[in-house]
Amino acid sequence: MNLKIAVLSGDGIGPEVILQAKKALYAIGEVYNHEFVFEDALMGAVAIDKTGNPLPEQTLNLCLNTDAVLFGAIGDPKYDNNPEVKVRPEQGLLKLRKELGLFANIRPIKPYKALLDASPLKGEIIEGADFTIFRELTGGAYFGEKKLNEAGTHASDLCEYSEEEITRITHLAFKAAQNRRKKVTMVDKANVLETSRLWRKVVKTVSENYPDVALDFLFVDNAAMQIILNPRQFDVILTENLFGDILSDEASVITGSIGLLASASLGEKNALFEPIHGSYPQAKGKNIANPIASILSAAMLLEHFGLFKEANKVYEAVEKAIEYQVVTTDLKSDSKFGTNEVGEFVSNFI
Amino acid sequence: MNLKIAVLSGDGIGPEVILQAKKALYAIGEVYNHEFVFEDALMGAVAIDKTGNPLPEQTLNLCLNTDAVLFGAIGDPKYDNNPEVKVRPEQGLLKLRKELGLFANIRPIKPYKALLDASPLKGEIIEGADFTIFRELTGGAYFGEKKLNEAGTHASDLCEYSEEEITRITHLAFKAAQNRRKKVTMVDKANVLETSRLWRKVVKTVSENYPDVALDFLFVDNAAMQIILNPRQFDVILTENLFGDILSDEASVITGSIGLLASASLGEKNALFEPIHGSYPQAKGKNIANPIASILSAAMLLEHFGLFKEANKVYEAVEKAIEYQVVTTDLKSDSKFGTNEVGEFVSNFI
Ligand SMILES: CC(C)[C@H](C(=O)O)[C@@H](O)C(=O)O
Numbered sequence: 001m002n003l004k005i006a007v008l009s010g011d012g013i014g015p016e017v018i019l020q021a022k023k024a025l026y027a028i029g030e031v032y033n034h035e036f037v038f039e040d041a042l043m044g045a046v047a048i049d050k051t052g053n054p055l056p057e058q059t060l061n062l063c064l065n066t067d068a069v070l071f072g073a074i075g076d077p078k079y080d081n082n083p084e085v086k087v088r089p090e091q092g093l094l095k096l097r098k099e100l101g102l103f104a105n106i107r108p109i110k111p112y113k114a115l116l117d118a119s120p121l122k123g124e125i126i127e128g129a130d131f132t133i134f135r136e137l138t139g140g141a142y143f144g145e146k147k148l149n150e151a152g153t154h155a156s157d158l159c160e161y162s163e164e165e166i167t168r169i170t171h172l173a174f175k176a177a178q179n180r181r182k183k184v185t186m187v188d189k190a191n192v193l194e195t196s197r198l199w200r201k202v203v204k205t206v207s208e209n210y211p212d213v214a215l216d217f218l219f220v221d222n223a224a225m226q227i228i229l230n231p232r233q234f235d236v237i238l239t240e241n242l243f244g245d246i247l248s249d250e251a252s253v254i255t256g257s258i259g260l261l262a263s264a265s266l267g268e269k270n271a272l273f274e275p276i277h278g279s280y281p282q283a284k285g286k287n288i289a290n291p292i293a294s295i296l297s298a299a300m301l302l303e304h305f306g307l308f309k310e311a312n313k314v315y316e317a318v319e320k321a322i323e324y325q326v327v328t329t330d331l332k333s334d335s336k337f338g339t340n341e342v343g344e345f346v347s348n349f350i
Numbered sequence: 351m352n353l354k355i356a357v358l359s360g361d362g363i364g365p366e367v368i369l370q371a372k373k374a375l376y377a378i379g380e381v382y383n384h385e386f387v388f389e390d391a392l393m394g395a396v397a398i399d400k401t402g403n404p405l406p407e408q409t410l411n412l413c414l415n416t417d418a419v420l421f422g423a424i425g426d427p428k429y430d431n432n433p434e435v436k437v438r439p440e441q442g443l444l445k446l447r448k449e450l451g452l453f454a455n456i457r458p459i460k461p462y463k464a465l466l467d468a469s470p471l472k473g474e475i476i477e478g479a480d481f482t483i484f485r486e487l488t489g490g491a492y493f494g495e496k497k498l499n500e501a502g503t504h505a506s507d508l509c510e511y512s513e514e515e516i517t518r519i520t521h522l523a524f525k526a527a528q529n530r531r532k533k534v535t536m537v538d539k540a541n542v543l544e545t546s547r548l549w550r551k552v553v554k555t556v557s558e559n560y561p562d563v564a565l566d567f568l569f570v571d572n573a574a575m576q577i578i579l580n581p582r583q584f585d586v587i588l589t590e591n592l593f594g595d596i597l598s599d600e601a602s603v604i605t606g607s608i609g610l611l612a613s614a615s616l617g618e619k620n621a622l623f624e625p626i627h628g629s630y631p632q633a634k635g636k637n638i639a640n641p642i643a644s645i646l647s648a649a650m651l652l653e654h655f656g657l658f659k660e661a662n663k664v665y666e667a668v669e670k671a672i673e674y675q676v677v678t679t680d681l682k683s684d685s686k687f688g689t690n691e692v693g694e695f696v697s698n699f700i
């Protein structure tokens with residue numbers, strides 16, 4: 001197979017972890033005879049610094065015309081605490097999601113047996129947990145109208161959803177559930193929010209097409225508890241953009257490190273793969289960032305193109321690295337291995 | 351002291367747990383020579399069933415004219431999954447908060463030593479954790495304009511905040527921090543939401559009046575992780591309504607049971623005290639609901655009126671109940687004690 005992949009490494013640890021993902025893909029290409037062509041482009045704070053724009057036109061065009069995007073992380077503290085700043089790295093990411101129509105963000109959560117101890121949760125709570133979060137990614141308060149009055153004393157964000165936006169991701173979630181344990185849990189705040197009530201109605205209607213899949217509902221406050229109290233109860237969680245943002249980061253603690261979690265963002269035509277962790281600027285350039293999330297993002301990319309054997313090889317390599325404790329210090333505080341060594345191990349294993 | 355207290359027991363387990371809180375207050379009144387006069391009123395699903403209104407005029411008037419409100423829980427599944435329902439129990443609670451001007455919801459989180467094992471989190475993670483969440487309670491998406499188009503295919507919720515709404519709760523949070531470990535963590539999503547950026551600006555300005563208190567910021571997705579990864583890092587968490595709803599329920603898992611957590615909702619003139627758990631309809635009438643959260647709400651009420659000795663007596667009684675394992679089955683699965691027995695133990699101890 002021939003794949004053209006846009007690589008947006010972004011800020012902070014982005015470039016160093018994405019490099020390891022590329023190495024894994026190169027190795028897969030050699031062993032299985034595929035050609036992966038990478039094209040790098042600017043995005044995030046680094047793009048603002050060089051062009052004034054967090055998502056330069058050129059980057060967007062590249063992404064629109066490649067088979068997939070491999071994305072690192074964006075964000076820089078210099079933009080966070082200064083309300084005067086008008087151009088922010090995050091705007092680039094939100095614009096990219098919107099322009100590529102990446103309406104579904106998919107985050108699998110499954111602890112590794114060898115790492116049960118790394119979790120802040122007790123082993124008996126997390127053992128056997130295995131669920132996937134479907135987060136709507138191009139609607140809700142992220143994209144609704146934002147207002148600030150002239151005096152700077154009154155602000156608002158509009159959260160909007162349409163039937164159509166809810167329908168398309170709901171189908172994806174139910175289809176995924178059919179290949180899993182056949183259960184969808186819709187998370188909302190239908191006792192307070194109008195958008196949540198629309199979600200509930202639409203999801204119910206769509207669910208009628210999937211009689212083999214069970215559907216239940218949880219309020220988001222309760223869901224935030226249940227994910228920690230009893231993560232095994234979940235199979236597929238379906239939710240709107242902001243709730244999905246919060247819950248998927250929360251759920252990441254189950255596995256012991258956010259450095260292990262990958263995600264796929266899918267649209268009608270485009271697909272983007274990224275680690276769920278952020279740019280972690282404090283770790284930049286220190287060879288301590290965990291590259292596994294990025295490497296697993298590459299595996300999700302392979303799966304997306306039907307390359308299941310290849311993806312499994314990557315999963316296997318990651319499992320071996322964990323089994324042999326070739327991991328970064330987030331997983332084993334006295335580890336001697338860094339970003340590079342973990343990446344090397346994985347690509348050599350392939 | 352003479353106090354007139356409106357009692358809104360509400361739905362599900364509300365009446366049975368509030369009864370135990372009243373018993374504790376009676377006992378305190380006898381021992382310390384205070385007169386607490388209770389007046390019951392209807393609220394929630396039970397009020398809808400009897401009057402068609404989740405917050406009858408009479409209940410509201412009573413609350414406006416008493417010293418404090420003791421509140422149980424509201425909610426009934428028959429209103430949750432039916433989008434046709436137009437009157438919901440939650441509307442009563444939201445209206446009560448608004449009419450009484452209860453802008454600050456305060457939820458202390460502190461695990462009991464004797465219960466470290468009851469938590470899904472490892473003992474070494476939660477030991478020594480002790481923080482309080484200040485949740486804004488009368489603004490944000492809860493109270494902004496809600497819309498549904500006629501076709502029922504498009505919905506929206508408006509999240510709004512003004513400088514004034516942010517300022518008043520920020521002062522409360524900083525004052526509380528001055529009496530604690532002198533740290534406020536503001537939680538928001540300032541990299542995406544305009545309201546969050548306003549929060550950040552206003553909180554920074556207000557913080558200048560409290561040079562002895564440290565201020566830091568966390569994005570809500572990161573906060574959802576940090577609460578589980580390292581709860582000891584927090585002292586006072588300050589946040590908007592919806593984020594506070596999610597994070598305070600999430601934080602409740604630290605203590606091993608949501609049945610242990612009380613909250614105070616404060617306004618300029620009024621004050622309301624309630625357990626943070628819901629109406630838990632499946633447990634109704636079974637004498638299995640944990641009354642401790644309600645009893646602790648009564649203790650927060652005593653503190654609010656400066657009755658610190660009395661409040662401490664209640665805290666001591668609860669600690670003894672836990673120490674002697676006179677607890678409900680949520681805390682000890684083979685316990686022989688029920689709601690009533692735990693309540694009896696506490697009021698006898700007083
Ligand atoms: C960087 C930020 C805008 C983004 C989000 O909130 O969507 C991130 O937290 C994520 O989850 O991908």
Ligand SMILES: CC(C)[C@H](C(=O)O)[C@@H](O)C(=O)O
Nearest residue numbers: 191192221424425440443595
């Ligand atoms: C019942 C519901 C409206 C309420 C809320 O979301 O505020 C509850 O969850 C709470 O936290 O007190």
